[in-house]
Amino acid sequence: MNPNNKEIKLTGEETLKIIASLDQFVRSIDRIKTYYSDPSKNKTQEEEHKAISSYICEQKIREELALLHGLLCTKLDLSLGKDGLDDVSRVCQANTYWSSKAQETNQNPIFDTWYDTHLIDLKTAVINEFDYLYHSFKKKKEQVYGLSIxxxxxxxxxxxxxxxxxxxxxIHQNYEWVAEEWCYVSDEDDIVYGLSNFIDVLIDFYDTQIVPLFKKGFDYESIKQKNLNLFTKAMKEAKCELVDKYGSEVEAMAFFLTIPGEPKVTYNSALTINNSNTQKLKELLEYL
Structure with a gap:
Protein backbone atom coordinates (compact mmCIF):
# COMPACT_ATOMS: atom_id res chain seq x y z
CA MET A 1 0.00 0.00 0.00
CA ASN A 2 1.11 3.52 -0.78
CA PRO A 3 2.17 5.09 2.57
CA ASN A 4 0.07 8.15 1.73
CA ASN A 5 -3.06 5.98 1.75
CA LYS A 6 -2.72 4.56 5.25
CA GLU A 7 -5.12 7.26 6.38
CA ILE A 8 -7.58 9.29 4.32
CA LYS A 9 -9.80 12.19 5.34
CA LEU A 10 -13.47 12.65 4.59
CA THR A 11 -15.57 15.65 5.54
CA GLY A 12 -18.70 15.05 7.56
CA GLU A 13 -20.81 15.91 4.53
CA GLU A 14 -18.95 13.42 2.34
CA THR A 15 -19.23 10.70 4.96
CA LEU A 16 -22.97 11.22 5.36
CA LYS A 17 -23.41 11.20 1.57
CA ILE A 18 -21.73 7.79 1.34
CA ILE A 19 -23.72 6.39 4.26
CA ALA A 20 -27.05 7.68 2.89
CA SER A 21 -26.44 6.23 -0.57
CA LEU A 22 -25.33 2.84 0.75
CA ASP A 23 -28.20 2.80 3.23
CA GLN A 24 -30.75 3.33 0.46
CA PHE A 25 -29.29 0.52 -1.62
CA VAL A 26 -28.71 -2.03 1.16
CA ARG A 27 -32.08 -1.50 2.85
CA SER A 28 -33.99 -1.61 -0.43
CA ILE A 29 -32.34 -4.84 -1.57
CA ASP A 30 -32.95 -6.33 1.87
CA ARG A 31 -36.64 -5.39 1.67
CA ILE A 32 -36.94 -6.93 -1.78
CA LYS A 33 -35.31 -10.17 -0.64
CA THR A 34 -37.46 -10.29 2.51
CA TYR A 35 -40.64 -9.77 0.49
CA TYR A 36 -39.84 -12.40 -2.12
CA SER A 37 -38.61 -14.96 0.43
CA ASP A 38 -41.92 -14.82 2.33
CA PRO A 39 -43.54 -18.23 1.66
CA SER A 40 -47.02 -16.71 1.87
CA LYS A 41 -46.26 -14.53 -1.16
CA ASN A 42 -45.48 -17.61 -3.28
CA LYS A 43 -42.85 -15.74 -5.28
CA THR A 44 -40.09 -17.30 -7.36
CA GLN A 45 -36.38 -16.56 -7.30
CA GLU A 46 -36.67 -15.36 -10.88
CA GLU A 47 -39.25 -12.74 -9.83
CA GLU A 48 -36.94 -11.65 -7.02
CA HIS A 49 -34.04 -11.20 -9.43
CA LYS A 50 -36.22 -9.19 -11.82
CA ALA A 51 -37.36 -6.92 -8.99
CA ILE A 52 -33.77 -6.27 -7.92
CA SER A 53 -32.73 -5.59 -11.51
CA SER A 54 -35.64 -3.18 -12.03
CA TYR A 55 -34.86 -1.34 -8.82
CA ILE A 56 -31.18 -0.93 -9.74
CA CYS A 57 -32.11 0.49 -13.15
CA GLU A 58 -34.98 2.72 -12.02
CA GLN A 59 -33.08 4.25 -9.11
CA LYS A 60 -29.86 4.61 -11.14
CA ILE A 61 -27.92 2.67 -8.54
CA ARG A 62 -25.02 2.05 -10.92
CA GLU A 63 -24.55 5.77 -11.43
CA GLU A 64 -24.82 6.45 -7.70
CA LEU A 65 -22.24 3.80 -6.82
CA ALA A 66 -19.95 5.14 -9.54
CA LEU A 67 -20.12 8.57 -7.90
CA LEU A 68 -19.19 7.09 -4.52
CA HIS A 69 -16.35 5.17 -6.13
CA GLY A 70 -15.07 8.37 -7.70
CA LEU A 71 -15.41 10.33 -4.45
CA LEU A 72 -13.34 7.81 -2.51
CA CYS A 73 -10.72 7.58 -5.25
CA THR A 74 -10.17 11.33 -5.07
CA LYS A 75 -9.06 10.87 -1.47
CA LEU A 76 -6.33 8.40 -2.41
CA ASP A 77 -2.85 8.81 -3.83
CA LEU A 78 -3.11 6.86 -7.08
CA SER A 79 0.59 6.87 -7.90
CA LEU A 80 1.74 3.66 -9.56
CA GLY A 81 3.76 1.16 -7.56
CA LYS A 82 6.64 -1.03 -8.73
CA ASP A 83 4.13 -3.48 -10.18
CA GLY A 84 2.70 -0.76 -12.41
CA LEU A 85 -0.57 -0.57 -10.46
CA ASP A 86 -2.08 1.97 -8.09
CA ASP A 87 -3.62 0.86 -4.78
CA VAL A 88 -7.18 0.73 -6.14
CA SER A 89 -6.27 -1.32 -9.20
CA ARG A 90 -4.19 -3.66 -7.09
CA VAL A 91 -6.86 -4.41 -4.50
CA CYS A 92 -9.53 -4.79 -7.19
CA GLN A 93 -7.56 -7.56 -8.88
CA ALA A 94 -9.25 -10.00 -6.51
CA ASN A 95 -12.74 -8.93 -7.62
CA THR A 96 -14.93 -11.23 -9.68
CA TYR A 97 -16.76 -9.23 -12.35
CA TRP A 98 -19.83 -10.17 -14.31
CA SER A 99 -19.16 -11.84 -17.62
CA SER A 100 -21.34 -13.37 -20.31
CA LYS A 101 -19.01 -16.35 -20.31
CA ALA A 102 -20.78 -19.51 -19.11
CA GLN A 103 -20.10 -20.76 -15.62
CA GLU A 104 -17.38 -23.38 -15.35
CA THR A 105 -19.90 -25.95 -14.18
CA ASN A 106 -21.72 -25.61 -17.50
CA GLN A 107 -18.49 -26.08 -19.42
CA ASN A 108 -17.53 -29.24 -17.60
CA PRO A 109 -19.98 -32.12 -18.15
CA ILE A 110 -18.35 -34.09 -15.33
CA PHE A 111 -20.49 -32.14 -12.86
CA ASP A 112 -23.85 -33.07 -14.36
CA THR A 113 -22.65 -36.64 -14.82
CA TRP A 114 -21.60 -36.82 -11.18
CA TYR A 115 -24.97 -35.63 -9.92
CA ASP A 116 -26.90 -37.95 -12.22
CA THR A 117 -24.75 -40.89 -11.18
CA HIS A 118 -25.03 -40.30 -7.44
CA LEU A 119 -28.74 -39.56 -7.25
CA ILE A 120 -29.48 -43.23 -6.70
CA ASP A 121 -26.83 -43.40 -3.96
CA LEU A 122 -28.42 -40.56 -2.03
CA LYS A 123 -31.91 -41.98 -2.55
CA THR A 124 -30.71 -45.33 -1.21
CA ALA A 125 -29.16 -43.62 1.81
CA VAL A 126 -32.43 -41.81 2.59
CA ILE A 127 -34.42 -45.04 2.31
CA ASN A 128 -31.98 -46.88 4.58
CA GLU A 129 -32.09 -44.08 7.15
CA PHE A 130 -35.88 -44.09 7.14
CA ASP A 131 -36.12 -47.88 7.40
CA TYR A 132 -33.83 -47.87 10.43
CA LEU A 133 -35.67 -45.07 12.23
CA TYR A 134 -39.14 -46.27 11.26
CA HIS A 135 -38.61 -49.79 12.61
CA SER A 136 -36.83 -48.50 15.72
CA PHE A 137 -39.83 -46.42 16.73
CA LYS A 138 -42.33 -48.99 15.54
CA LYS A 139 -40.93 -51.32 18.20
CA LYS A 140 -41.44 -48.56 20.78
CA LYS A 141 -44.98 -48.00 19.48
CA GLU A 142 -44.18 -44.43 18.52
CA GLN A 143 -45.69 -42.92 15.37
CA VAL A 144 -43.38 -40.93 13.09
CA TYR A 145 -45.05 -37.88 11.51
CA GLY A 146 -42.07 -36.08 9.98
CA LEU A 147 -38.60 -36.71 8.57
CA SER A 148 -36.06 -34.06 7.70
CA ILE A 149 -32.49 -33.89 6.48
CA ILE A 171 -39.26 -34.01 24.48
CA HIS A 172 -39.61 -31.05 22.14
CA GLN A 173 -42.93 -29.44 22.89
CA ASN A 174 -43.75 -26.39 20.73
CA TYR A 175 -41.15 -27.48 18.15
CA GLU A 176 -43.38 -29.61 15.97
CA TRP A 177 -41.76 -28.39 12.74
CA VAL A 178 -38.36 -27.15 13.93
CA ALA A 179 -36.36 -30.14 12.75
CA GLU A 180 -33.05 -29.02 14.23
CA GLU A 181 -34.72 -29.37 17.66
CA TRP A 182 -35.77 -32.96 17.04
CA CYS A 183 -33.81 -35.40 19.18
CA TYR A 184 -34.35 -38.61 17.24
CA VAL A 185 -31.50 -39.11 14.78
CA SER A 186 -30.06 -42.17 13.10
CA ASP A 187 -27.16 -44.22 14.42
CA GLU A 188 -24.81 -44.47 11.45
CA ASP A 189 -23.11 -47.57 12.88
CA ASP A 190 -26.35 -49.53 12.47
CA ILE A 191 -26.98 -48.54 8.83
CA VAL A 192 -25.14 -50.32 6.03
CA TYR A 193 -25.24 -47.30 3.70
CA GLY A 194 -26.65 -44.17 5.27
CA LEU A 195 -26.46 -40.43 4.82
CA SER A 196 -23.02 -40.14 6.41
CA ASN A 197 -21.62 -42.49 3.75
CA PHE A 198 -23.04 -40.33 0.97
CA ILE A 199 -21.78 -37.15 2.67
CA ASP A 200 -18.24 -38.58 2.55
CA VAL A 201 -18.58 -39.00 -1.22
CA LEU A 202 -20.04 -35.51 -1.64
CA ILE A 203 -17.23 -33.89 0.35
CA ASP A 204 -14.63 -35.79 -1.67
CA PHE A 205 -16.25 -34.43 -4.85
CA TYR A 206 -16.14 -30.93 -3.36
CA ASP A 207 -12.47 -31.23 -2.35
CA THR A 208 -11.24 -32.62 -5.66
CA GLN A 209 -13.47 -30.87 -8.21
CA ILE A 210 -14.77 -27.64 -6.67
CA VAL A 211 -12.04 -26.32 -4.36
CA PRO A 212 -9.49 -25.89 -7.21
CA LEU A 213 -11.98 -23.63 -9.03
CA PHE A 214 -12.01 -21.05 -6.24
CA LYS A 215 -8.59 -19.85 -7.38
CA LYS A 216 -10.29 -18.78 -10.61
CA GLY A 217 -12.99 -16.80 -8.81
CA PHE A 218 -15.59 -19.56 -9.02
CA ASP A 219 -19.03 -18.72 -7.59
CA TYR A 220 -20.08 -21.59 -5.30
CA GLU A 221 -23.77 -20.64 -5.38
CA SER A 222 -24.39 -22.76 -8.49
CA ILE A 223 -23.01 -25.86 -6.75
CA LYS A 224 -25.01 -25.16 -3.60
CA GLN A 225 -28.15 -25.08 -5.74
CA LYS A 226 -27.16 -28.33 -7.44
CA ASN A 227 -26.68 -29.96 -4.04
CA LEU A 228 -30.02 -28.64 -2.83
CA ASN A 229 -31.76 -29.94 -5.94
CA LEU A 230 -30.05 -33.31 -5.53
CA PHE A 231 -31.22 -33.71 -1.93
CA THR A 232 -34.74 -32.63 -2.85
CA LYS A 233 -35.00 -35.01 -5.79
CA ALA A 234 -33.52 -37.91 -3.81
CA MET A 235 -35.97 -37.37 -0.95
CA LYS A 236 -38.90 -37.19 -3.35
CA GLU A 237 -37.94 -40.43 -5.09
CA ALA A 238 -37.18 -42.09 -1.75
CA LYS A 239 -40.59 -41.18 -0.36
CA CYS A 240 -42.32 -42.55 -3.45
CA GLU A 241 -40.59 -45.90 -2.96
CA LEU A 242 -41.31 -45.86 0.77
CA VAL A 243 -45.00 -45.18 0.13
CA ASP A 244 -45.05 -48.19 -2.20
CA LYS A 245 -43.42 -50.22 0.57
CA TYR A 246 -45.34 -49.05 3.65
CA GLY A 247 -48.48 -47.48 2.24
CA SER A 248 -50.61 -44.63 3.54
CA GLU A 249 -48.77 -44.38 6.86
CA VAL A 250 -45.70 -42.99 5.09
CA GLU A 251 -47.81 -41.00 2.63
CA ALA A 252 -49.24 -39.10 5.61
CA MET A 253 -45.79 -38.06 6.86
CA ALA A 254 -44.08 -34.81 5.91
CA PHE A 255 -40.61 -35.13 4.38
CA PHE A 256 -38.55 -31.96 3.95
CA LEU A 257 -35.11 -30.36 4.00
CA THR A 258 -33.92 -27.95 6.66
CA ILE A 259 -31.23 -25.29 6.54
CA PRO A 260 -31.45 -23.39 9.84
CA GLY A 261 -32.43 -19.80 9.19
CA GLU A 262 -33.70 -20.49 5.66
CA PRO A 263 -37.44 -21.30 5.94
CA LYS A 264 -37.85 -20.98 2.18
CA VAL A 265 -35.78 -24.16 1.75
CA THR A 266 -38.14 -26.04 4.05
CA TYR A 267 -41.18 -24.61 2.28
CA ASN A 268 -40.03 -25.33 -1.27
CA SER A 269 -38.66 -28.79 -0.54
CA ALA A 270 -41.79 -29.84 1.35
CA LEU A 271 -44.00 -28.76 -1.55
CA THR A 272 -41.84 -30.66 -4.03
CA ILE A 273 -41.43 -33.88 -2.05
CA ASN A 274 -44.90 -34.46 -0.61
CA ASN A 275 -48.37 -34.98 -1.98
CA SER A 276 -50.11 -31.60 -1.86
CA ASN A 277 -53.15 -33.15 -0.15
CA THR A 278 -51.15 -34.47 2.81
CA GLN A 279 -52.51 -33.04 6.06
CA LYS A 280 -49.09 -32.88 7.71
CA LEU A 281 -47.76 -30.94 4.73
CA LYS A 282 -50.56 -28.41 5.15
CA GLU A 283 -49.76 -28.09 8.86
CA LEU A 284 -46.06 -27.57 8.09
CA LEU A 285 -46.76 -24.89 5.49
CA GLU A 286 -49.16 -23.12 7.84
CA TYR A 287 -46.46 -23.08 10.51
CA LEU A 288 -43.96 -21.56 8.10
Missing part, protein backbone atom coordinates in the same frame (compact mmCIF):
# COMPACT_ATOMS: atom_id res chain seq x y z
CA UNK A 150 -30.82 -30.97 8.24
CA UNK A 151 -28.15 -29.43 6.01
CA UNK A 152 -25.45 -26.87 6.62
CA UNK A 153 -25.49 -23.53 4.78
CA UNK A 154 -23.38 -24.92 1.92
CA UNK A 155 -25.53 -28.05 1.49
CA UNK A 156 -22.44 -30.20 2.00
CA UNK A 157 -23.03 -31.93 5.32
CA UNK A 158 -26.19 -33.07 7.03
CA UNK A 159 -27.98 -35.61 9.15
CA UNK A 160 -31.42 -37.21 9.29
CA UNK A 161 -33.90 -36.53 12.08
CA UNK A 162 -37.45 -37.67 12.72
CA UNK A 163 -40.14 -36.64 15.14
CA UNK A 164 -42.94 -38.75 16.57
CA UNK A 165 -46.28 -37.79 18.04
CA UNK A 166 -45.02 -39.09 21.37
CA UNK A 167 -41.71 -37.16 21.34
CA UNK A 168 -43.61 -33.98 20.49
CA UNK A 169 -45.48 -34.30 23.77
CA UNK A 170 -42.55 -35.28 25.97
Missing amino acids: ILDNDCLTGYTAVSTKQSLKT
Whole structure:
Protein backbone atom coordinates (compact mmCIF):
# COMPACT_ATOMS: atom_id res chain seq x y z
CA MET A 1 0.00 0.00 0.00
CA ASN A 2 1.11 3.52 -0.78
CA PRO A 3 2.17 5.09 2.57
CA ASN A 4 0.07 8.15 1.73
CA ASN A 5 -3.06 5.98 1.75
CA LYS A 6 -2.72 4.56 5.25
CA GLU A 7 -5.12 7.26 6.38
CA ILE A 8 -7.58 9.29 4.32
CA LYS A 9 -9.80 12.19 5.34
CA LEU A 10 -13.47 12.65 4.59
CA THR A 11 -15.57 15.65 5.54
CA GLY A 12 -18.70 15.05 7.56
CA GLU A 13 -20.81 15.91 4.53
CA GLU A 14 -18.95 13.42 2.34
CA THR A 15 -19.23 10.70 4.96
CA LEU A 16 -22.97 11.22 5.36
CA LYS A 17 -23.41 11.20 1.57
CA ILE A 18 -21.73 7.79 1.34
CA ILE A 19 -23.72 6.39 4.26
CA ALA A 20 -27.05 7.68 2.89
CA SER A 21 -26.44 6.23 -0.57
CA LEU A 22 -25.33 2.84 0.75
CA ASP A 23 -28.20 2.80 3.23
CA GLN A 24 -30.75 3.33 0.46
CA PHE A 25 -29.29 0.52 -1.62
CA VAL A 26 -28.71 -2.03 1.16
CA ARG A 27 -32.08 -1.50 2.85
CA SER A 28 -33.99 -1.61 -0.43
CA ILE A 29 -32.34 -4.84 -1.57
CA ASP A 30 -32.95 -6.33 1.87
CA ARG A 31 -36.64 -5.39 1.67
CA ILE A 32 -36.94 -6.93 -1.78
CA LYS A 33 -35.31 -10.17 -0.64
CA THR A 34 -37.46 -10.29 2.51
CA TYR A 35 -40.64 -9.77 0.49
CA TYR A 36 -39.84 -12.40 -2.12
CA SER A 37 -38.61 -14.96 0.43
CA ASP A 38 -41.92 -14.82 2.33
CA PRO A 39 -43.54 -18.23 1.66
CA SER A 40 -47.02 -16.71 1.87
CA LYS A 41 -46.26 -14.53 -1.16
CA ASN A 42 -45.48 -17.61 -3.28
CA LYS A 43 -42.85 -15.74 -5.28
CA THR A 44 -40.09 -17.30 -7.36
CA GLN A 45 -36.38 -16.56 -7.30
CA GLU A 46 -36.67 -15.36 -10.88
CA GLU A 47 -39.25 -12.74 -9.83
CA GLU A 48 -36.94 -11.65 -7.02
CA HIS A 49 -34.04 -11.20 -9.43
CA LYS A 50 -36.22 -9.19 -11.82
CA ALA A 51 -37.36 -6.92 -8.99
CA ILE A 52 -33.77 -6.27 -7.92
CA SER A 53 -32.73 -5.59 -11.51
CA SER A 54 -35.64 -3.18 -12.03
CA TYR A 55 -34.86 -1.34 -8.82
CA ILE A 56 -31.18 -0.93 -9.74
CA CYS A 57 -32.11 0.49 -13.15
CA GLU A 58 -34.98 2.72 -12.02
CA GLN A 59 -33.08 4.25 -9.11
CA LYS A 60 -29.86 4.61 -11.14
CA ILE A 61 -27.92 2.67 -8.54
CA ARG A 62 -25.02 2.05 -10.92
CA GLU A 63 -24.55 5.77 -11.43
CA GLU A 64 -24.82 6.45 -7.70
CA LEU A 65 -22.24 3.80 -6.82
CA ALA A 66 -19.95 5.14 -9.54
CA LEU A 67 -20.12 8.57 -7.90
CA LEU A 68 -19.19 7.09 -4.52
CA HIS A 69 -16.35 5.17 -6.13
CA GLY A 70 -15.07 8.37 -7.70
CA LEU A 71 -15.41 10.33 -4.45
CA LEU A 72 -13.34 7.81 -2.51
CA CYS A 73 -10.72 7.58 -5.25
CA THR A 74 -10.17 11.33 -5.07
CA LYS A 75 -9.06 10.87 -1.47
CA LEU A 76 -6.33 8.40 -2.41
CA ASP A 77 -2.85 8.81 -3.83
CA LEU A 78 -3.11 6.86 -7.08
CA SER A 79 0.59 6.87 -7.90
CA LEU A 80 1.74 3.66 -9.56
CA GLY A 81 3.76 1.16 -7.56
CA LYS A 82 6.64 -1.03 -8.73
CA ASP A 83 4.13 -3.48 -10.18
CA GLY A 84 2.70 -0.76 -12.41
CA LEU A 85 -0.57 -0.57 -10.46
CA ASP A 86 -2.08 1.97 -8.09
CA ASP A 87 -3.62 0.86 -4.78
CA VAL A 88 -7.18 0.73 -6.14
CA SER A 89 -6.27 -1.32 -9.20
CA ARG A 90 -4.19 -3.66 -7.09
CA VAL A 91 -6.86 -4.41 -4.50
CA CYS A 92 -9.53 -4.79 -7.19
CA GLN A 93 -7.56 -7.56 -8.88
CA ALA A 94 -9.25 -10.00 -6.51
CA ASN A 95 -12.74 -8.93 -7.62
CA THR A 96 -14.93 -11.23 -9.68
CA TYR A 97 -16.76 -9.23 -12.35
CA TRP A 98 -19.83 -10.17 -14.31
CA SER A 99 -19.16 -11.84 -17.62
CA SER A 100 -21.34 -13.37 -20.31
CA LYS A 101 -19.01 -16.35 -20.31
CA ALA A 102 -20.78 -19.51 -19.11
CA GLN A 103 -20.10 -20.76 -15.62
CA GLU A 104 -17.38 -23.38 -15.35
CA THR A 105 -19.90 -25.95 -14.18
CA ASN A 106 -21.72 -25.61 -17.50
CA GLN A 107 -18.49 -26.08 -19.42
CA ASN A 108 -17.53 -29.24 -17.60
CA PRO A 109 -19.98 -32.12 -18.15
CA ILE A 110 -18.35 -34.09 -15.33
CA PHE A 111 -20.49 -32.14 -12.86
CA ASP A 112 -23.85 -33.07 -14.36
CA THR A 113 -22.65 -36.64 -14.82
CA TRP A 114 -21.60 -36.82 -11.18
CA TYR A 115 -24.97 -35.63 -9.92
CA ASP A 116 -26.90 -37.95 -12.22
CA THR A 117 -24.75 -40.89 -11.18
CA HIS A 118 -25.03 -40.30 -7.44
CA LEU A 119 -28.74 -39.56 -7.25
CA ILE A 120 -29.48 -43.23 -6.70
CA ASP A 121 -26.83 -43.40 -3.96
CA LEU A 122 -28.42 -40.56 -2.03
CA LYS A 123 -31.91 -41.98 -2.55
CA THR A 124 -30.71 -45.33 -1.21
CA ALA A 125 -29.16 -43.62 1.81
CA VAL A 126 -32.43 -41.81 2.59
CA ILE A 127 -34.42 -45.04 2.31
CA ASN A 128 -31.98 -46.88 4.58
CA GLU A 129 -32.09 -44.08 7.15
CA PHE A 130 -35.88 -44.09 7.14
CA ASP A 131 -36.12 -47.88 7.40
CA TYR A 132 -33.83 -47.87 10.43
CA LEU A 133 -35.67 -45.07 12.23
CA TYR A 134 -39.14 -46.27 11.26
CA HIS A 135 -38.61 -49.79 12.61
CA SER A 136 -36.83 -48.50 15.72
CA PHE A 137 -39.83 -46.42 16.73
CA LYS A 138 -42.33 -48.99 15.54
CA LYS A 139 -40.93 -51.32 18.20
CA LYS A 140 -41.44 -48.56 20.78
CA LYS A 141 -44.98 -48.00 19.48
CA GLU A 142 -44.18 -44.43 18.52
CA GLN A 143 -45.69 -42.92 15.37
CA VAL A 144 -43.38 -40.93 13.09
CA TYR A 145 -45.05 -37.88 11.51
CA GLY A 146 -42.07 -36.08 9.98
CA LEU A 147 -38.60 -36.71 8.57
CA SER A 148 -36.06 -34.06 7.70
CA ILE A 149 -32.49 -33.89 6.48
CA ILE A 150 -30.82 -30.97 8.24
CA LEU A 151 -28.15 -29.43 6.01
CA ASP A 152 -25.45 -26.87 6.62
CA ASN A 153 -25.49 -23.53 4.78
CA ASP A 154 -23.38 -24.92 1.92
CA CYS A 155 -25.53 -28.05 1.49
CA LEU A 156 -22.44 -30.20 2.00
CA THR A 157 -23.03 -31.93 5.32
CA GLY A 158 -26.19 -33.07 7.03
CA TYR A 159 -27.98 -35.61 9.15
CA THR A 160 -31.42 -37.21 9.29
CA ALA A 161 -33.90 -36.53 12.08
CA VAL A 162 -37.45 -37.67 12.72
CA SER A 163 -40.14 -36.64 15.14
CA THR A 164 -42.94 -38.75 16.57
CA LYS A 165 -46.28 -37.79 18.04
CA GLN A 166 -45.02 -39.09 21.37
CA SER A 167 -41.71 -37.16 21.34
CA LEU A 168 -43.61 -33.98 20.49
CA LYS A 169 -45.48 -34.30 23.77
CA THR A 170 -42.55 -35.28 25.97
CA ILE A 171 -39.26 -34.01 24.48
CA HIS A 172 -39.61 -31.05 22.14
CA GLN A 173 -42.93 -29.44 22.89
CA ASN A 174 -43.75 -26.39 20.73
CA TYR A 175 -41.15 -27.48 18.15
CA GLU A 176 -43.38 -29.61 15.97
CA TRP A 177 -41.76 -28.39 12.74
CA VAL A 178 -38.36 -27.15 13.93
CA ALA A 179 -36.36 -30.14 12.75
CA GLU A 180 -33.05 -29.02 14.23
CA GLU A 181 -34.72 -29.37 17.66
CA TRP A 182 -35.77 -32.96 17.04
CA CYS A 183 -33.81 -35.40 19.18
CA TYR A 184 -34.35 -38.61 17.24
CA VAL A 185 -31.50 -39.11 14.78
CA SER A 186 -30.06 -42.17 13.10
CA ASP A 187 -27.16 -44.22 14.42
CA GLU A 188 -24.81 -44.47 11.45
CA ASP A 189 -23.11 -47.57 12.88
CA ASP A 190 -26.35 -49.53 12.47
CA ILE A 191 -26.98 -48.54 8.83
CA VAL A 192 -25.14 -50.32 6.03
CA TYR A 193 -25.24 -47.30 3.70
CA GLY A 194 -26.65 -44.17 5.27
CA LEU A 195 -26.46 -40.43 4.82
CA SER A 196 -23.02 -40.14 6.41
CA ASN A 197 -21.62 -42.49 3.75
CA PHE A 198 -23.04 -40.33 0.97
CA ILE A 199 -21.78 -37.15 2.67
CA ASP A 200 -18.24 -38.58 2.55
CA VAL A 201 -18.58 -39.00 -1.22
CA LEU A 202 -20.04 -35.51 -1.64
CA ILE A 203 -17.23 -33.89 0.35
CA ASP A 204 -14.63 -35.79 -1.67
CA PHE A 205 -16.25 -34.43 -4.85
CA TYR A 206 -16.14 -30.93 -3.36
CA ASP A 207 -12.47 -31.23 -2.35
CA THR A 208 -11.24 -32.62 -5.66
CA GLN A 209 -13.47 -30.87 -8.21
CA ILE A 210 -14.77 -27.64 -6.67
CA VAL A 211 -12.04 -26.32 -4.36
CA PRO A 212 -9.49 -25.89 -7.21
CA LEU A 213 -11.98 -23.63 -9.03
CA PHE A 214 -12.01 -21.05 -6.24
CA LYS A 215 -8.59 -19.85 -7.38
CA LYS A 216 -10.29 -18.78 -10.61
CA GLY A 217 -12.99 -16.80 -8.81
CA PHE A 218 -15.59 -19.56 -9.02
CA ASP A 219 -19.03 -18.72 -7.59
CA TYR A 220 -20.08 -21.59 -5.30
CA GLU A 221 -23.77 -20.64 -5.38
CA SER A 222 -24.39 -22.76 -8.49
CA ILE A 223 -23.01 -25.86 -6.75
CA LYS A 224 -25.01 -25.16 -3.60
CA GLN A 225 -28.15 -25.08 -5.74
CA LYS A 226 -27.16 -28.33 -7.44
CA ASN A 227 -26.68 -29.96 -4.04
CA LEU A 228 -30.02 -28.64 -2.83
CA ASN A 229 -31.76 -29.94 -5.94
CA LEU A 230 -30.05 -33.31 -5.53
CA PHE A 231 -31.22 -33.71 -1.93
CA THR A 232 -34.74 -32.63 -2.85
CA LYS A 233 -35.00 -35.01 -5.79
CA ALA A 234 -33.52 -37.91 -3.81
CA MET A 235 -35.97 -37.37 -0.95
CA LYS A 236 -38.90 -37.19 -3.35
CA GLU A 237 -37.94 -40.43 -5.09
CA ALA A 238 -37.18 -42.09 -1.75
CA LYS A 239 -40.59 -41.18 -0.36
CA CYS A 240 -42.32 -42.55 -3.45
CA GLU A 241 -40.59 -45.90 -2.96
CA LEU A 242 -41.31 -45.86 0.77
CA VAL A 243 -45.00 -45.18 0.13
CA ASP A 244 -45.05 -48.19 -2.20
CA LYS A 245 -43.42 -50.22 0.57
CA TYR A 246 -45.34 -49.05 3.65
CA GLY A 247 -48.48 -47.48 2.24
CA SER A 248 -50.61 -44.63 3.54
CA GLU A 249 -48.77 -44.38 6.86
CA VAL A 250 -45.70 -42.99 5.09
CA GLU A 251 -47.81 -41.00 2.63
CA ALA A 252 -49.24 -39.10 5.61
CA MET A 253 -45.79 -38.06 6.86
CA ALA A 254 -44.08 -34.81 5.91
CA PHE A 255 -40.61 -35.13 4.38
CA PHE A 256 -38.55 -31.96 3.95
CA LEU A 257 -35.11 -30.36 4.00
CA THR A 258 -33.92 -27.95 6.66
CA ILE A 259 -31.23 -25.29 6.54
CA PRO A 260 -31.45 -23.39 9.84
CA GLY A 261 -32.43 -19.80 9.19
CA GLU A 262 -33.70 -20.49 5.66
CA PRO A 263 -37.44 -21.30 5.94
CA LYS A 264 -37.85 -20.98 2.18
CA VAL A 265 -35.78 -24.16 1.75
CA THR A 266 -38.14 -26.04 4.05
CA TYR A 267 -41.18 -24.61 2.28
CA ASN A 268 -40.03 -25.33 -1.27
CA SER A 269 -38.66 -28.79 -0.54
CA ALA A 270 -41.79 -29.84 1.35
CA LEU A 271 -44.00 -28.76 -1.55
CA THR A 272 -41.84 -30.66 -4.03
CA ILE A 273 -41.43 -33.88 -2.05
CA ASN A 274 -44.90 -34.46 -0.61
CA ASN A 275 -48.37 -34.98 -1.98
CA SER A 276 -50.11 -31.60 -1.86
CA ASN A 277 -53.15 -33.15 -0.15
CA THR A 278 -51.15 -34.47 2.81
CA GLN A 279 -52.51 -33.04 6.06
CA LYS A 280 -49.09 -32.88 7.71
CA LEU A 281 -47.76 -30.94 4.73
CA LYS A 282 -50.56 -28.41 5.15
CA GLU A 283 -49.76 -28.09 8.86
CA LEU A 284 -46.06 -27.57 8.09
CA LEU A 285 -46.76 -24.89 5.49
CA GLU A 286 -49.16 -23.12 7.84
CA TYR A 287 -46.46 -23.08 10.51
CA LEU A 288 -43.96 -21.56 8.10
